Amino acid sequence: MPLSTQDKLEIIELAARYSMTIDQRMGEEWADCFAEDGLLISGNGNRVEGRAAFIEHMRKAKASGKQVRHWGCNHIVEGEGDTARLRMYLMAVDIGNGIAPYVMGDYDDTVVKVNGKWKFKVRRVNFSAGGI
Amino acid sequence: MELSASDEFEIIELVSRYNYAIDHRRAEEWADVFSPDGELWADGKLRAGGRPALVEHIHKAERTGKKIRHWPCNPVIEGKDDQARLRMYVLAYDITDGIRPQILAEYDDELVKLDGHWKFKVRRVSACGGDWPVHVQSK
Amino acid sequence: MELASRYNHAIDHRHAEDWADLFTDDGKFMAYGECRAQGRAQLVAYIHKAAAAGHKSRHWTSNAVIEGDGATARLKLYVMAIDISEGIRPYIMGEYDDSLVKVGGGWKFKERNVTLCAGKSWTQGGLTQHGVTARET
Numbered sequence: 418m419p420l421s422t423q424d425k426l427e428i429i430e431l432a433a434r435y436s437m438t439i440d441q442r443m444g445e446e447w448a449d450c451f452a453e454d455g456l457l458i459s460g461n462g463n464r465v466e467g468r469a470a471f472i473e474h475m476r477k478a479k480a481s482g483k484q485v486r487h488w489g490c491n492h493i494v495e496g497e498g499d500t501a502r503l504r505m506y507l508m509a510v511d512i513g514n515g516i517a518p519y520v521m522g523d524y525d526d527t528v529v530k531v532n533g534k535w536k537f538k539v540r541r542v543n544f545s546a547g548g549i
Numbered sequence: 550m551e552l553s554a555s556d557e558f559e560i561i562e563l564v565s566r567y568n569y570a571i572d573h574r575r576a577e578e579w580a581d582v583f584s585p586d587g588e589l590w591a592d593g594k595l596r597a598g599g600r601p602a603l604v605e606h607i608h609k610a611e612r613t614g615k616k617i618r619h620w621p622c623n624p625v626i627e628g629k630d631d632q633a634r635l636r637m638y639v640l641a642y643d644i645t646d647g648i649r650p651q652i653l654a655e656y657d658d659e660l661v662k663l664d665g666h667w668k669f670k671v672r673r674v675s676a677c678g679g680d681w682p683v684h685v686q687s688k
Numbered sequence: 689m690e691l692a693s694r695y696n697h698a699i700d701h702r703h704a705e706d707w708a709d710l711f712t713d714d715g716k717f718m719a720y721g722e723c724r725a726q727g728r729a730q731l732v733a734y735i736h737k738a739a740a741a742g743h744k745s746r747h748w749t750s751n752a753v754i755e756g757d758g759a760t761a762r763l764k765l766y767v768m769a770i771d772i773s774e775g776i777r778p779y780i781m782g783e784y785d786d787s788l789v790k791v792g793g794g795w796k797f798k799e800r801n802v803t804l805c806a807g808k809s810w811t812q813g814g815l816t817q818h819g820v821t822a823r824e825t
Contacts, residue, residue: 421554422554423553423554425690426554426557426558430624430625430626432623433622433623433624433625433637434625436622436623436638437623437625437636437638484677484678486638486653486677486678487623488622488623488638488640489622489623490622490693490696490748490749490750491692491693491696491697491747491748491749492690492693493690493693493694493697494690504697505693506696506746506748508748508770508776510640510653510678512653512677512678512679515650515678515679516640516650516652516653516678516679518770518776519776520776521746521770521772521776545744545746545772546744546746546772546775546776547772547775547776561752562752562753562754564751565750565751565752565753565764566753568750568751568766569751569753569764616805616806618766618781618805618806619751620748620750620751620766620768621750621751622750642768642778642781642806644781644805644806644807647806647807648768648778648779648780648781648806648807
């Protein structure tokens with residue numbers, strides 16, 4: 418069954434929650450955006466896998482003191498039934514001192530529906546400019 | 550009743566209309582996206598409440614002579630029946646001369662559905678980077 | 689709105705055929721009051737020309753307003769083009785005002801019309817490699 422408009426909206430909103438929770442350094446809520454066996458492959462090749470690792474990753478990000486905001490745009494959602502592919506753009510902005518974009522990238526994600534809710538199974542980002 | 554996909558689309562489009570109207574200094578059109586008793590709060594202070602004050606807010610912005618463009622992102626919508634909460638980011642650019650990021654902020658809004666149309670009841674914006682445009686600073 | 693996203697992905701990754709697919713057969717791309725390309729062959733050539741210019745950019749769109757019926761629609765959007773050849777630098781900000789039609793169950797651009805609010809496009813020398821207005825921000 419092709420994805421409904423409702424499914425597509427939920428997936429786009431999942432990406433928004435991902436950005437908001439990462440920016441607020443909310444480890445539990447950020448981990449909630451992923452499936453149990455979720456995997457994040459960062460633009461620098463770093464892999465973060467599984468709930469405990471996500472929470473630890475966020476704890477480290479918080480400890481770094483870096484203040485950032487993630488911007489998403491140009492969502493394309495394709496899929497059927499309980500599996501979807503999400504492609505979108507990312508711009509990460511450092512707001513510690515003024516407003517300075519430091520990364521631009523493209524996401525190419527696998528999203529799955531678990532107990533009626535969409536979650537990232539694999540979130541993969543390629544940096545097209547800048548870096549971390 | 551849970552919000553439908555078309556409720557969510559309508560709310561996202563209301564944000565677009567808000568931004569077009571504020572950026573092109575169309576005061577009446579901007580006031581139309583609020584309920585008659587609608588309020589705009591910035592960093593915990595009431596900047597404009599009720600239609601005449603909302604219209605005046607845009608006239609004031611126009612008098613600064615600045616050209617601004619509002620870029621929204623990351624909408625998260627929750628609610629039911631005729632009430633909703635919208636959280637989102639905004640990045641405003643000053644484009645008076647070149648393209649310069651002015652302010653990065655977050656909204657946490659209350660919306661109501663009046664006669665079948667979504668409107669902002671309370672729009673609350675908090676700065677997280679950069680500076681407020683002049684017309685907001687000077688209040 | 690997804691059509692607009694596909695447009696941005698295709699133009700930024702220089703996928704000329706995919707980009708042309710988003711227009712009707714007689715689809716037209718208008719920029720700043722001038723016709724830049726009309727019909728499939730010219731649309732494909734436009735992307736090849738952009739690819740040959742060698743710069744890397746990303747198109748961001750936001751603030752969609754859609755009006756219309758089941759067969760035709762008008763789409764308004766903000767657009768910002770960001771130069772990522774060196775650093776991350778917005779070099780143009782503009783607005784789309786597009787006519788869309790539904791063809792065989794899917795939406796296509798009949799006419800895409802962009803007007804400028806700030807900056808300069810790559811064809812007008814708004815990019816570093818093309819000299820003149822570099823570093824205006």
